[in-house]
Amino acid sequence: MNADATPSAVLIALDWGTSSLRAYRMGADGVVLDTRHLPWGIMRLPGPPTDGPMPTTAAAGFELAFDQACGDWLRAQPGLPVIACGMVGSAQGWAQAPYLELPADPRDIGSRLATVDTHRGATLHIIPGLLQRQGLANVMRGEETQVVGIMGSAAVEGMAGGRAAAEDEADAADDLLVGLPGTHCKWVRVRGGRIVEFDTFMTGEVYAALRGHTILGRTMEDPAAPDDAAFQRGLEVAGSALGRGGVLSTIFSTRAMGLTGQLSAQAQPDYLSGLLIGHEVGALRALLDARGMPSRIVLCGDEDLCRRYASALPHFGLAAPTLAGQAAERGLWRLAVSAGLVRRP
Amino acid sequence: MNADATPSAVLIALDWGTSSLRAYRMGADGVVLDTRHLPWGIMRLPGPPTDGPMPTTAAAGFELAFDQACGDWLRAQPGLPVIACGMVGSAQGWAQAPYLELPADPRDIGSRLATVDTHRGATLHIIPGLLQRQGLANVMRGEETQVVGIMGSAAVEGMAGGRAAAEDEADAADDLLVGLPGTHCKWVRVRGGRIVEFDTFMTGEVYAALRGHTILGRTMEDPAAPDDAAFQRGLEVAGSALGRGGVLSTIFSTRAMGLTGQLSAQAQPDYLSGLLIGHEVGALRALLDARGMPSRIVLCGDEDLCRRYASALPHFGLAAPTLAGQAAERGLWRLAVSAGLVRRP
Numbered sequence: 001m002n003a004d005a006t007p008s009a010v011l012i013a014l015d016w017g018t019s020s021l022r023a024y025r026m027g028a029d030g031v032v033l034d035t036r037h038l039p040w041g042i043m044r045l046p047g048p049p050t051d052g053p054m055p056t057t058a059a060a061g062f063e064l065a066f067d068q069a070c071g072d073w074l075r076a077q078p079g080l081p082v083i084a085c086g087m088v089g090s091a092q093g094w095a096q097a098p099y100l101e102l103p104a105d106p107r108d109i110g111s112r113l114a115t116v117d118t119h120r121g122a123t124l125h126i127i128p129g130l131l132q133r134q135g136l137a138n139v140m141r142g143e144e145t146q147v148v149g150i151m152g153s154a155a156v157e158g159m160a161g162g163r164a165a166a167e168d169e170a171d172a173a174d175d176l177l178v179g180l181p182g183t184h185c186k187w188v189r190v191r192g193g194r195i196v197e198f199d200t201f202m203t204g205e206v207y208a209a210l211r212g213h214t215i216l217g218r219t220m221e222d223p224a225a226p227d228d229a230a231f232q233r234g235l236e237v238a239g240s241a242l243g244r245g246g247v248l249s250t251i252f253s254t255r256a257m258g259l260t261g262q263l264s265a266q267a268q269p270d271y272l273s274g275l276l277i278g279h280e281v282g283a284l285r286a287l288l289d290a291r292g293m294p295s296r297i298v299l300c301g302d303e304d305l306c307r308r309y310a311s312a313l314p315h316f317g318l319a320a321p322t323l324a325g326q327a328a329e330r331g332l333w334r335l336a337v338s339a340g341l342v343r344r345p
Numbered sequence: 346m347n348a349d350a351t352p353s354a355v356l357i358a359l360d361w362g363t364s365s366l367r368a369y370r371m372g373a374d375g376v377v378l379d380t381r382h383l384p385w386g387i388m389r390l391p392g393p394p395t396d397g398p399m400p401t402t403a404a405a406g407f408e409l410a411f412d413q414a415c416g417d418w419l420r421a422q423p424g425l426p427v428i429a430c431g432m433v434g435s436a437q438g439w440a441q442a443p444y445l446e447l448p449a450d451p452r453d454i455g456s457r458l459a460t461v462d463t464h465r466g467a468t469l470h471i472i473p474g475l476l477q478r479q480g481l482a483n484v485m486r487g488e489e490t491q492v493v494g495i496m497g498s499a500a501v502e503g504m505a506g507g508r509a510a511a512e513d514e515a516d517a518a519d520d521l522l523v524g525l526p527g528t529h530c531k532w533v534r535v536r537g538g539r540i541v542e543f544d545t546f547m548t549g550e551v552y553a554a555l556r557g558h559t560i561l562g563r564t565m566e567d568p569a570a571p572d573d574a575a576f577q578r579g580l581e582v583a584g585s586a587l588g589r590g591g592v593l594s595t596i597f598s599t600r601a602m603g604l605t606g607q608l609s610a611q612a613q614p615d616y617l618s619g620l621l622i623g624h625e626v627g628a629l630r631a632l633l634d635a636r637g638m639p640s641r642i643v644l645c646g647d648e649d650l651c652r653r654y655a656s657a658l659p660h661f662g663l664a665a666p667t668l669a670g671q672a673a674e675r676g677l678w679r680l681a682v683s684a685g686l687v688r689r690p
Contacts (some may be wrong), residue, residue, distance in 0.1 A: 246628035
C-alpha cells in the first residue's frame with residue numbers, strides 16, 4: 001500500500017458494538033498505530049435525533065460516527081481498506097451481514113464479508129456473525145472476531161503465512177474453550193481450528209437489570225473496593241447444596257441476608273455477582289461434563305470480570321484459565337488478511 | 346360488638362403490600378361485607394409528596410391511606426378492631442412487626458402482633474412476617490397470612506372452635522406445600538399445622554426486569570391472548586437436556602430463536618414465561634427430591650399465573666395442585682380470632 005517514510009497504515013479496523021465504537025489504525029503485520037474509543041454504539045449514534053422513519057436518517061448517524069472514527073485517517077491515506085465487526089452488521093446496524101452457520105472456519109468467515117459503500121467513498125467490510133442451529137438456537141456478533149484473534153493464526157491464514165507444518169498440526173489438535181465475560185458472556189468451543197459450538201449466558205445484563213430494576217438494588221450500596229470475600233460467598237452458595245434452588249431462588253438471599261444482618265449493604269453487590277457467576281460456571285461445568293472437557297480455557301474481556309471468572313472456574317472443578325488481550329484487534333487483522341484486504345508483507 | 350338490625354361488622358382487615366392496599370369489612374364468622382382495592386401500597390402512598398426527611402410526613406401518608414381505606418367504616422362503628430398483614434409491617438412500613446422465626450404455629454403468629462395508634466384513635470394490629478434461618482436466610486411478609494388462610498382452621502383456632510378431634514388429627518397429619526405465584530413466588534411447607542420451611546423464587550420480578558430492561562424485551566410484542574403453546578415450549582426447554590445451561594443461558598434463546606425465525610415476536614413473552622417458570626419448578630422438584638414430597642400441593646394467586654404453574658407442576662413430575670381463593674382474607678380473620686381481636690359467636 002502506501003510507502004512513505006512515516007509509519008503508514010494498511011488497514012482501518014472497527015469494533016462497532018451496541019454501546020461503543022473502537023477504531024484501530026493498523027500498520028504492517030497488524031501493529032496498532034492509533035486507537036480511538038467513541039461512544040457511538042449502534043444504539044446511540046451521533047447527529048440530529050433520528051426520530052423519523054426515513055432510513056436515510058439512520059444511515060446519516062452511521063456516516064457521522066464513521067467519519068468521526070476514521071474520516072481523517074482515510075483523508076490522509078485514501079483507499080485504505082476498512083473492516084468492522086459487531087452489531088454494526090445486525091438488522092439494527094448499518095448493513096446486515098448474514099449469520100454464518102457453525103461449524104465455522106475463520107477462512108469462511110473472512111470470505112463472507114458484507115459491504116457498505118460509504119458517503120465519502122470508502123467501502124466498509126462487515127464481518128458476519130455466527131449462528132448455531134443445533135440444540136437451542138444461538139447467535140453471536142463481534143465475539144467471533146475475538147475468538148479468531150485468540151485462535152492460533154495458522155487456522156486463519158492457512159499455508160499463506162509460511163508457518164511450519166508442526167504449528168498447523170498443533171492448532172488442528174487444539175481443543176480450546178474461549179470465555180468472553182461481559183453483558184452476554186459467550187463460551188466458545190474451538191476444535192481443530194474451527195468454531196464448533198457456543199453458549200450465551202446473559203449474566204452481565206441480568207446483573208444490571210437485577211441491580212437497577214428489582215428490589216435487590218434497593219438495599220445495596222457500592223463498596224469502596226471490590227469485595228472479594230462477598231463474591232466468594234456468593235460463589236460458594238451457588239456451588240453448594242444451598243444453590244440447588246437455582247439462581248431465581250438464591251438471588252433473594254441477597255436481600256434476606258441483608259434484613260437479617262448477615263450481609264452488609266456494601267457486600268451485597270459482589271455477593272450477587274458471585275451468585276450469578278457461580279450459577280453460570282456451575283451450569284457450564286454441567287455442560288462440559290456432558291460434552292467433554294477442553295484441553296485449555298482462555299478468558300478475554302474486562303480485567304475485573306476476568307479475575308472473577310478466573311476464581312470461579314477452579315471453584316467448580318474447571319482448569320485455571322489463561323488470559324488473552326487485544327483479541328478484537330488481532331481478530332480484525334487476521335480476518336482482513338484472510339479476506340485479502342491486506343497482505344502480510 | 347354492635348348489634349343493630351343492619352349487618353354489622355366485627356373486624357376490619359387490611360392486606361397492605363408494596364404496591365396496593367385491600368381493605369375488608371368483615372362480619373361474624375369472617376363473612377366479607379365490603380371490599381376496597383386502593384393503589385396505596387407502602388411505596389406509593391397518597392398525599393403531599395413525601396420528599397422531606399421528617400418521619401411525620403411518611404406517617405401522614407399511611408394515615409391518609411388508612412383513612413381512605415376504612416375511615417368511614419370506623420366512624421360508623423367506632424371501636425372495631427383492625428388487623429393488617431404485609432409490607433406495612435416492614436422497616437419501610439408504618440410500624441415494624443419483627444419477624445417470627447420458623448417453625449411457626451399460627452397461634453404464635455396471632456400472639457405477636459405489633460400495634461400502631463392511629464391519628465383517629467383506632468389501633469392497627471400488624472401481623473409479623475416470618476424468618477427462616479436454616480440454610481439460606483429467607484423472609485416473607487404477608488404470605489404467612491395467606492398460608493394460614495389455606496391451612497386447616499384447627500391449627501389456628503385450637504380447641505376453642507369446638508371442632509371434632511378427628512379434624513384436628515387430620516390437620517396435624519397433613520403435609521402441605523403452598524405455592525403463592527407472583528412477583529416473588531413463595532413455596533411454603535406446612536407440616537403438622539406449622540409452617541416449617543419455605544423458598545422464594547423472584548420469578549415474577551425477574552420476568553418483568555428482563556422484559557422491561559434487557560435486550561429480550563426489544564423484539565417482543567404482546568400476544569392478543571396468552572400463547573399457551575409458546576409457554577409450553579419454554580417449559581419443555583427448561584425441563585429437557587437443552588435446559589442444562591440454566592436460566593441465565595436459556596433466556597437468550599428467546600432472542601436467538603426470534604432472529605432465526607423460529608419464534609415470533611408475539612410468542613416471545615410467553616416462551617420466556619415458560620422458561621422461567623419451568624426453571625423454577627424444575628428447581629423446586631430438585632429441592633423436594635431432597636426433602637421429601639408433600640402429600641398435596643395448593644396454589645393461590647392470580648388466576649392466569651396459577652394456571653401456568655398448574656400446567657408446569659405435572660410437567661416436572663409433581664402432583665397436580667388444587668387452587669385456593671380468598672386466602673388473605675381468611676388468614677386475616679383466623680389470625681384476628683387467634684389474637685383475641687374477635688370471637689367466634
